[in-house]
Amino acid sequence: MMICLSCTESTLKADLELIRTNKDFIDAVEIRADFLSPDEYSLLPELPSSAGVPCILTFRLPADGGMDSILSAAGRAGVMTGALRGGWAYVDIEDDADPETHRELIKTASENGTRVIRSFHDFSGVPENLVQRMIDNSDADRCIPKAAVMPKCSGDFIRLAEAFQSLSAYRANSMGYSCTGGPFLSDYILVGMGAFGFPSRIMAAAWGGMLTFASAGKTTAAPGHISPRQMVCDYNFKNITAKTDVFGIIGNPVMHTKSPMLHNEAMRKNRIDAVYLPFETDDPASILDNSELLNLKGLSVTIPHKQKVMGLAYGLDEAVEKIGACNTLVKKDGWFGYNTDWKGFLKPIETEKLGGERALVVGAGGASRAVVYALLSIGMEVTIVNRTAEKAAALAADFGCIGGGMDLLPRSGRPAGRASGFSLVVQTTSAGMEPDIDQNPLPGFDFTGVRIVYDIIYAPDETRFLAEARAAGCRTINGFPMLKAQAQEQFRLFTGCEME
Numbered sequence: 001m002m003i004c005l006s007c008t009e010s011t012l013k014a015d016l017e018l019i020r021t022n023k024d025f026i027d028a029v030e031i032r033a034d035f036l037s038p039d040e041y042s043l044l045p046e047l048p049s050s051a052g053v054p055c056i057l058t059f060r061l062p063a064d065g066g067m068d069s070i071l072s073a074a075g076r077a078g079v080m081t082g083a084l085r086g087g088w089a090y091v092d093i094e095d096d097a098d099p100e101t102h103r104e105l106i107k108t109a110s111e112n113g114t115r116v117i118r119s120f121h122d123f124s125g126v127p128e129n130l131v132q133r134m135i136d137n138s139d140a141d142r143c144i145p146k147a148a149v150m151p152k153c154s155g156d157f158i159r160l161a162e163a164f165q166s167l168s169a170y171r172a173n174s175m176g177y178s179c180t181g182g183p184f185l186s187d188y189i190l191v192g193m194g195a196f197g198f199p200s201r202i203m204a205a206a207w208g209g210m211l212t213f214a215s216a217g218k219t220t221a222a223p224g225h226i227s228p229r230q231m232v233c234d235y236n237f238k239n240i241t242a243k244t245d246v247f248g249i250i251g252n253p254v255m256h257t258k259s260p261m262l263h264n265e266a267m268r269k270n271r272i273d274a275v276y277l278p279f280e281t282d283d284p285a286s287i288l289d290n291s292e293l294l295n296l297k298g299l300s301v302t303i304p305h306k307q308k309v310m311g312l313a314y315g316l317d318e319a320v321e322k323i324g325a326c327n328t329l330v331k332k333d334g335w336f337g338y339n340t341d342w343k344g345f346l347k348p349i350e351t352e353k354l355g356g357e358r359a360l361v362v363g364a365g366g367a368s369r370a371v372v373y374a375l376l377s378i379g380m381e382v383t384i385v386n387r388t389a390e391k392a393a394a395l396a397a398d399f400g401c402i403g404g405g406m407d408l409l410p411r412s413g414r415p416a417g418r419a420s421g422f423s424l425v426v427q428t429t430s431a432g433m434e435p436d437i438d439q440n441p442l443p444g445f446d447f448t449g450v451r452i453v454y455d456i457i458y459a460p461d462e463t464r465f466l467a468e469a470r471a472a473g474c475r476t477i478n479g480f481p482m483l484k485a486q487a488q489e490q491f492r493l494f495t496g497c498e499m500e
């Protein structure tokens with residue numbers, strides 16, 4: 001299984017520099033001639049001998065996601081035909097390209113030992129005829145069929161995973177026309193673009209595709225590309241096989257999450273044959289119900305699915321029932337749900353001896369419930385304030401503590417900390433989180449007397465609220481230790497091993 005670097009610079013010199021800096025991580029390169037400036041075309045024949053890895057020549061037209069070009073289809077075919085005498089391993093031609101215009105190109109490919117990749121793109125979804133169209137494309141001169149499709153929902157992603165399965169099964173049966181009587185399929189390339197398709201870029205290794213694409217230049221060649229270094233270092237790509245256990249995180253959006261880096265590093269250090277992927281998910285059931293297809297063993301769950309998945313699990317631990325949110329699912333006979341947020345939250349304050357003291361919790365969303373549960377579990381007296389007073393009051397009623405609007409606190413400029421006797425203030429709202437880093441849920445809060453201020457936001461490192469607390473002399477804690485500690489707890493549940 002190859003990692004193929006898509007090169008999208010405007011000069012071949014810059015493409016070669018990209019190849020050189022990524023050479024430890026790549027097995028092939030695709031030169032996107034549509035990104036080159038026209039005066040570079042005459043240099044294309046020399047590229048393969050300088051690249052040092054198998055090269056794919058691609059000249060995409062705008063309709064297939066390519067750059068605008070002054071060339072007609074015939075002009076493009078001429079440039080590619082001229083380049084092929086340089087020993088290109090592959091040339092990519094769209095399956096709807098006019099046969100007459102491309103006759104000379106295909107003949108030249110055959111004479112030079114260049115294999116033809118016959119491709120199509122669908123930016124609107126995953127077409128019903130995906131598998132059949134690829135099989136049909138493989139028939140033409142034993143081409144390598146390629147499709148790049150754009151899953152728009154979890155259901156589309158599952159159909160894409162099934163397409164890999166169908167193509168690999170077809171290939172196993174078609175080693176020689178005699179078995180099936182249909183087209184012969186040796187290699188194929190299937191790409192799921194965008195956030196919903198992302199896991200297929202990593203799992204292409206296990207699912208039977210010939211290669212996966214990556215980008216490393218200023219321009220990303222297609223939606224969802226990551227760099228070859230990320231493929232290898234963040235996703236353990238080179239070690240993934242059909243036997244590799246799959247873990248991941250479901251949420252929407254989810255591509256910003258740092259969880260794959262934490263879990264994949266721990267998998268590697270513990271020598272566990274597993275990979276952890278971000279699954280952008282609009283329908284958790286469609287992912288959970290297809291655990292066999294995806295070889296899924298465990299999932300982290302994030303916004304907005306923490307409540308919804310509770311109804312999909314056959315069993316839940318006590319903390320999930322009390323908090324009303326499930327952030328971890330482990331595959332046993334069915335899916336079993338846990339909550340590790342509350343334990344993760346306590347980790348950075350476990351040596352502080354806060355039992356019996358007073359805590360102020362700002363915010364009454366999903367994370368706040370885990371925080372309140374955790375603080376009560378260590379014997380703190382908890383007050384909850386929230387922008388929407390009713391939500392804080394309802395949360396407080398659920399847990400038997402005090403809760404209401406911000407007016408529960410003394411007004412700005414008057415002592416809040418000492419007057420109220422809070423030794424701990426926990427900020428659990430999303431106010432101040434990237435990209436809205438100027439927001440502050442409690443402007444003018446007086447930190448006098450407050451020992452520890454804990455903001456569970458981890459991006460940015462220091463919110464405005466936390467910066468004010470630090471300036472006031474409080475010990476401050478951001479959300480990263482919580483994120484790490486809840487991931488450590490999840491890792492223990494997933495694998496029985498420790499994440500450092």
Ligand code: NAP
Nearest residue numbers: 363364365366367387388429430431433441456479482483
């Ligand atoms: P949520 O359920 O959507 O709740 C959002 C909370 O923020 C609500 O209380 C909401 O108040 C409040 N809020 C939003 N914008 C506000 C504003 N401009 N001013 C004042 N209050 C505002 O979200 P969540 O799941 O609880 O997550 C909240 C934050 O915690 C996020 O930043 C998330 O990244 C972070 N988090 C961190 C970890 C970690 O491991 N470190 C774990 C989980 C969550 P209303 O009720 O009035 O709308």
